[in-house]
Amino acid sequence: MEEFQNESLAGTEITKIGDPKDDDISGMTPAQLEEAKAIGRRELIASLLGRALDLVYLVSMVVLIAQPDSGYMLWLKGFSDSSTVQLTLLTASIITGNLLVSFPLSLYAGHILQHQYHLSRQSFLQWIWRKAKGFFLEMIFSLVLVIILYWIIWMTQGWWWLVAAVGFFFLSVVLGQLAPVLILPIFYKIKLLDPTDQQGPELNRIFKQLTGGTGLSVEGVYRMDLSAETNKANAMLAGLGRTRRVILADTLLDHFSLDEIAVIFAHEVGHHVHHHIRKMILFGGVYSLTAFYLCDLVVRRWLEDTGVVANGLDYANLPIFVLPVLLLTIHLFSTLLEPLQNSLSRHFERQADRFAIDVTQHREAYLSAFSKLAKQNKDDPRPHRLEVLLFHSHPPIAERIAMARY
Numbered sequence: 001m002e003e004f005q006n007e008s009l010a011g012t013e014i015t016k017i018g019d020p021k022d023d024d025i026s027g028m029t030p031a032q033l034e035e036a037k038a039i040g041r042r043e044l045i046a047s048l049l050g051r052a053l054d055l056v057y058l059v060s061m062v063v064l065i066a067q068p069d070s071g072y073m074l075w076l077k078g079f080s081d082s083s084t085v086q087l088t089l090l091t092a093s094i095i096t097g098n099l100l101v102s103f104p105l106s107l108y109a110g111h112i113l114q115h116q117y118h119l120s121r122q123s124f125l126q127w128i129w130r131k132a133k134g135f136f137l138e139m140i141f142s143l144v145l146v147i148i149l150y151w152i153i154w155m156t157q158g159w160w161w162l163v164a165a166v167g168f169f170f171l172s173v174v175l176g177q178l179a180p181v182l183i184l185p186i187f188y189k190i191k192l193l194d195p196t197d198q199q200g201p202e203l204n205r206i207f208k209q210l211t212g213g214t215g216l217s218v219e220g221v222y223r224m225d226l227s228a229e230t231n232k233a234n235a236m237l238a239g240l241g242r243t244r245r246v247i248l249a250d251t252l253l254d255h256f257s258l259d260e261i262a263v264i265f266a267h268e269v270g271h272h273v274h275h276h277i278r279k280m281i282l283f284g285g286v287y288s289l290t291a292f293y294l295c296d297l298v299v300r301r302w303l304e305d306t307g308v309v310a311n312g313l314d315y316a317n318l319p320i321f322v323l324p325v326l327l328l329t330i331h332l333f334s335t336l337l338e339p340l341q342n343s344l345s346r347h348f349e350r351q352a353d354r355f356a357i358d359v360t361q362h363r364e365a366y367l368s369a370f371s372k373l374a375k376q377n378k379d380d381p382r383p384h385r386l387e388v389l390l391f392h393s394h395p396p397i398a399e400r401i402a403m404a405r406y
């Protein structure tokens with residue numbers, strides 16, 4: 001599924017720049033740096049394990065289920081004659097199984113580790129509640145998407161991959177519009193920045209000035225209640241068209257100066273000026289077209305190898321048991337393409353950073369804002385180059401600071 005069109009400012013990344021004595025570039029003390037590195041290492045290990053686990057899980061699903069006479073498929077056929085009912089049950093089982101398998105790691109990385117380093121203020125119950133809402137949403141989305149995908153295959157047959165890619169392209173545009181209005185509020189308390197708030201009038205004036213002449217119309221500036229659950233600060237430009245809004249975390253609004261907030265906001269305006277959201281949606285379109293086409297090739301091959309198809313594939317009766325093969329193909333394709341997507345995203349971040357400094361001329365505020373973000377979020381200012389290359393969507397803080405300095 002496409003990610004929603006919002007982007008978060010506070011990255012968690014880095015490449016080695018300059019010489020080692022630059023290590024205090026983020027303004028962190030040696031103890032703070034050590035702590036940030038320790039968190040970064042643990043998060044990386046958890047994320048690598050999580051990826052390995054996902055892969056093992058999907059491969060097991062293929063081995064155990066993706067055969068016409070697998071035990072589970074026989075049980076499903078006995079349960080109901082309806083293909084859609086069978087598909088619903090199969091999808092729900094795969095999603096639930098994935099939740100169970102990945103739960104211990106996500107408890108560690110999402111809750112235990114965050115508390116160990118005093119980043120989170122969420123109680124265990126709050127965390128579980130958030131997780132349950134996420135699971136519920138994921139279940140609904142997955143069921144709808146898988147059922148629609150199969151219907152497209154059954155109905156449009158050999159051209160299904162093209163129809164599905166066009167469909168997903170429009171879906172990502174619609175989701176981009178709906179996400180900030182319908183989905184974000186399920187997880188976070190968000191309210192319009194109160195004009196009577198002491199920062200309100202001043203911030204609105206700054207935002208008007210920064211958006212002037214850029215063609216960016218923002219539906220509003222919102223305050224997101226993050227402090228109740230985390231010490232981390234964040235900002236984002238979310239939504240598309242009429243729902244486009246700036247969302248600033250209260251942790252940011254309460255601890256950053258007006259100039260620092262202005263520079264962070266200007267970074268978000270930079271994304272708009274450089275058409276980053278539009279480009280990401282286009283990239284997503286090409287991405288899903290390629291992914292679905294690959295799925296078509298793989299599924300055909302799989303059915304030939306399992307002996308189901310002798311003379312050409314009958315799309316109108318594409319069997320349900322190939323679902324794990326489809327999911328594994330999409331998973332492998334996304335994993336392989338992730339570094340490319342991340343490098344594009346880092347390129348966009350650098351453009352937005354440069355725009356922010358040029359337009360505000362608040363170089364000092366930019367430097368202090370990123371140094372604050374690194375400290376508050378306990379981000380390793382210089383993760384390993386390979387880690388950045390593969391997994392980071394934002395440039396490392398040290399690189400962002402160095403860019404502004406020189």
Ligand SMILES: [Zn+2]
Pocket residue numbers: 007008009267268271349352
């Ligand atoms: Zn950004």
